[in-house]
Amino acid sequence: MTTLTAPPGNGTPPQPPAVPAPPALPPRPPDRPRELRSRTLDDKLSLAGAAVGSFALVWILFQWILPLHSPIGFVIMWYVAFLALYVAVTSVSNPRVVVVDRLAGAVVTGGAVLIGVALVSAVGFTFFRGAPALPHLNLYAADMSGVRPQDPLTRGGVVHAVVGSLIEVNIAVGLALPLGVGTAVFMVEVGGKFARVVRTVVEAMTALPSIVAGLFIYTVLIVTVHFPRSGFAAAMALFVMGLPIIARAADVVLRVVPGGLREAGMALGASHWRTVWHVVLPTARPGLATALILGVARIVGETSPVLLTSGASTFFNGNPLDNAMQSLPLFVFGAVRSGQPVFISRGYGAASILLALVLLLFVIARRLARQRGGRS
Secondary structure, three states: OOOOOOOOOOOOOOOOOOOOOOOOOOOOOOOOOOOOOOOOHHHHHHHHHHHHHHHHHHHHHHHHHOOOOOHHHHHHHHHHHHHHHHHHHHHHHOOHHHHHHHHHHHHHHHHHHHHHHHHHHHHHHHHHHHOOOOOOOHHHHOOOOOOOOOOOOOOOOOHHHHHHHHHHHHHHHHHHHHHHHHHHHHHHHHOOHHHHHHHHHHHHHOOOOHHHHHHHHHHHHHHHOOOOOOHHHHHHHHHHHHHHHHHHHHHHHHHHOOHHHHHHHHHOOOOHHHHHHHHHHHHOHHHHHHHHHHHHHHHOOOOHHHHHHOOOOOOOOOOOOOOOOOOHHHHHHHHHOOOOHHHHHHHHHHHHHHHHHHHHHHHHHHHHHHHHHHHO
């Protein structure tokens, strides 16, 4: 039988020795997700390496292995090989989400580069072919009265076509812009069953062929009403084409305006139409300028409706209500089809002037929209 003895002292058991606390660890930095838009040195080297490697691979295939010699085929194969190699290189040191982001970025950038190259090549080719005619001052100050297609570039010009195009486009836009914006305001602010019918008609007319618009004005205005073939008739055909474009674009812009602005205007005591006039339209002014640009771009280069309703001329005519009125697209069409090298160069010079005028109109519309938007 074991006998238990009490511990010495005051009867409390002995305490174990104290263990020192471990040293405090530094605070862990918070986890931050990697920014997909940032480009590290590894990303840049991967991009450059994939581009150079795919180019070398495709060049070897085209020059030594495959019997192919097409420049377009070379570019397409290079782009496909670049995407495959870029994905392979990027996936070595990056997670899947980064690889997908880089692939999508490369595809989108490639599409943008393709569109940019097509645009620059078209504009550059036009100016290159029109370079022999552009330095001659008579191109901008004379018409083609008494000038034959084989005459040198020192004779004749396109001032009659420039003035004709400006007059026709200004008349068409002067009618289409207020009616198009008014139609958009009706569809967005009024609504109802009739507004849905109007929207359906507008959307259908945006795909209206230009020849149909020309035939419509020719039948109604010239054949039925016996109005003479003139620049005004051509402007009416352009008006029929530009109205649905402006109305559809303005409809989209007005729908984007926040509804809170309308509610705030009416909460301050303004009527519905004063709110539209003083709040909605000023807010949507930059977008309405874009609608105007789209309408001008749709009508400024048309040839068939002008040919049907106005006809071509070689003399200067500043009266849109009488006699035929030449336009730049119609002049370019006739010059390129003439078969005479000198006249073809003059036609490309007129096309270059047309591109410059369109760019000038676009810049003016944008600047006016920004200035008025800043004042409102």
